[in-house]
Amino acid sequence: MIATRSAAERTTTRVAHPSPHAAASLAFAVGLVGAAATARAQGAVAADDPRATAVGAAVLADGGTAADAAVATALALGVVNPASSGIGGGGFAIVYDAATGQTYAFDFREVAPAALDPGDFVVDGAVDPMRARRGGLAVGVPGEVAGLTLLTERFGRLSWRRLVAPAMRLAREGSPTSAFMSQAAARVVPTLPDEPAFAPLRALLTVDGAPRPVGAPLVRPALAATLGALSRDRRALATGPIADDLVATAAAAGGVITTADLAAYQVAERAPLDGRWRGHRLATMPIPSSGGVVLLEALAIIDGAGVDLATLGASSPAALHVIVEALKHGFADRARALGDTDAGRAAARAMLAPARLAALARAVDRDRTLPSARYGEPAPVVTPRPGGTSHVCVVDRDGNAVALTTTVNGYYGAKLVTPTGLVLNNQIDDFAVAVDASNMYGLRQGAENLVGPGKRPLSSMTPVLVIDGDRVVGCVGGSGGPRIISNTLQVLLDLFVFGLDPATAVAAPRIHHQWQPDVLVVEPELPAATRAALAARGHQVEVADDITAVQAIRVGPAGAVGASDPRKNGARAAAAR
Ligand code: GLY
DSSP: OOEEEOGGGSOOOOOOOOOHHHHHHSOOEEEEEBTEEEEESSEEEEOSSHHHHHHHHHHHHTTOOHHHHHHHHHHHHHHHOTTTOOTTSEEEEEEEETTTTEEEEEEEOOBOOTTOOGGGGEETTEEOGGGGTSSGGGOOBOOHHHHHHHHHHHHOOSOHHHHHHHHHHHHHHOEEOOHHHHHHHHHHGGGSOSSGGGHHHHHHHEETTEEOOTTOEEOOHHHHHHHHHHHHOTTTTTSSHHHHHHHHHHHHTTOOOOHHHHHHOOOEEEOOEEEEETTEEEEEOOTTBSHHHHHHHHHHHHHHTTOOHHHHOTTOHHHHHHHHHHHHHHHHHHHHHOSSSHHHHHHHHHHTOHHHHHHHHHTOOTTOOOOGGGGSOOOOOOOOOOOOOEEEEEEETTSOEEEEEEEOSSTTTTSOBOTTSOBOOOGGGGSBSSTTOBOTTOOBOOGGGBOOTTOOOOBOOOOEEEEETTEEEEEEEEOSTTHHHHHHHHHHHHHHTSOOOHHHHHHSOOEEOOSSSOOEEEOTTSOHHHHHHHHHTTOOEEEOSOOOOEEEEEEETTEEEEEEOGGGGTOOOSSOO
16 A cells, blocks of 8 residues: 655655675676666666667766766657657656665656647637647747756766767767657658648658658757757757747747746756555655656555455456556546646645545456446547657666656657757647647546646656665656556556566556546557456457557666666567566
C-alpha cells in the first residue's frame, strides 16, 4: 500500500557517500542492453538512443555527476531524435542528491503564452483541436534550456561547455538517421500541409522528396550554430536573435508567443510527490504532471486489491486485469479533476487519501471489468496515438541519480522548425482546448486543465526514482503520452515485484488502458490466450504495435545496470515474458 508524505515530512537525514575507493575497485564495463550502451559499476545511463546514451556514459567516465550526464544526454537526444524532444520543448527531472539524501523535483514544462486564450481555438463557433496540435498556437514557451542549465548549476561538476559539446558535434558532423526517426518521418510527412510554415520540417524529414531512410546522414548545421551560441551564453534562447527567431517563426504560423514570454520563463522547483511502496520510497513528479499521482494511485489499488501479483505471474491475465482496473480508476480521476490550478492540486492530494484508495481497491472485481461509467462519466471516444517524448535515467558512482523526461509532445511538436534549427513543441495540446474535449492522445480533459495564459498543461510524464533507505535502487520513466504512466507502472512491477532484470523488464510486452476510450491496448507479443482471457473479463482488447518506450536502471549488489527499450530503435520485444 502507498503512503504519501508531505514535503515537510520528507527525510533530511544526511547519509554517507559510498567510498570512492569502493567505486573505483569495481570494474568499469560497457555492455549492450537492448539497443543501448550502459556503463556499469561507475554508474549507468539509459536513454532511448544509443548515441545519446554513449554521450552520458562518457560524461560519467569524465567524472561528471548524474545531473551532468542527464543534461548532456538530453541535449544529444534533441539532435538525433527531434521527433521526441529538444531545446524547443520542456520536461521534468527528479534528482537524488546522495550527499544529503534529499530529493528534488524540477518542472521545466512549457507554459502557455500570456496572450493565449481558449477563444483562439474556436473557429466559426466550433472548437478546432488541430490549432493546438500544429502551427503557432500549439507552441508553449519552452523550458528545456532553463531546466537543463539549472540542473547543472545545482548538481553539476563539469563545465556547461563540456556538456553541450557532444550535442553540438552530433549536429555539426551529422549522424545516421535512426530507425525510429525514419518511422516517425514516414508517419508525419504525408500529414504536413503544403504551406510555407511547414516547409522547414519537410526539408528536415525528407531526402530527395521521400521520408528519410534509415542511415541517411542527419546533419543539422543551424542547430549546431545555436548550440554553439548556447554553450557561450546559457540565456541565448531566452533573449536575443535566437529568441526573436523563435517568436517570428511561431507568429508566421499564427502563434501569439512573445519575446517577453521567453525572457520571463522560470523553472519551478516543486516538492517531489513522495510515496511508500513495498518498503521503498518512490520520488516522482507532482502536478502539473498527472503521471506521479496516477502511478501512486494505481500501485496502491493493485496492492489493496487482495491479490498476490507475484504468485499470479508477470503476464498472467489475472495480474494484467488487476493492473488495468487500477489504471482505469487513475485515468478517470485524471480526466475529472487534475490540472495546473489550486483545485487541480487539491484533487491530486484527495486522490491519494488512504481511505479512498482502500475503497477503490475493494471495488476491484477480479473476474470482470466494470462498466466505464463506474470509473467516471462517459466520454467521447478518440483513438489514442503515440507521441514524442524521451526519458533518461542516470545513476552515478556516488549514488546521485536523475530521472529526466523531456518532450516536444507529438512527433516533431508543432511541425515548425525555426531558421536556427529548433523544432518547436506542441505542448498546448496537452491542455483541454474546451472542457471535456479529448486531445490527440484521446485523453478527456476537464475544466482544471482548460488552456489559459501562464498555465502549464497537464502532463503524463512520470520520472520515478525508487529509494531504499539512503540509496537509489531504481530509476524508471518513458515516452508516449498517457502510455507513459501505464508502462512505467508495468516496468516498476516487473523490476520490483516480478523480479525481472532491467533488459527483460523494458523489452517485455505491455498493455495500456486510460479509462477513455474504453479500450485495452495490448502489444502483439502478448500471447493470444492471454488476450482471450482478458476479453473474457469484459475488456475490449485491441492489438497495437506502438505502445511506448521505457528506460530503466536497477541498482543491485553488482552495481547499476541500465536498459533501454528496444522499441524506439525499431526492434521489437524479442520474446513474451
Ligand atoms: N507531452 C506529453 C506529456 O507531457 O504527457
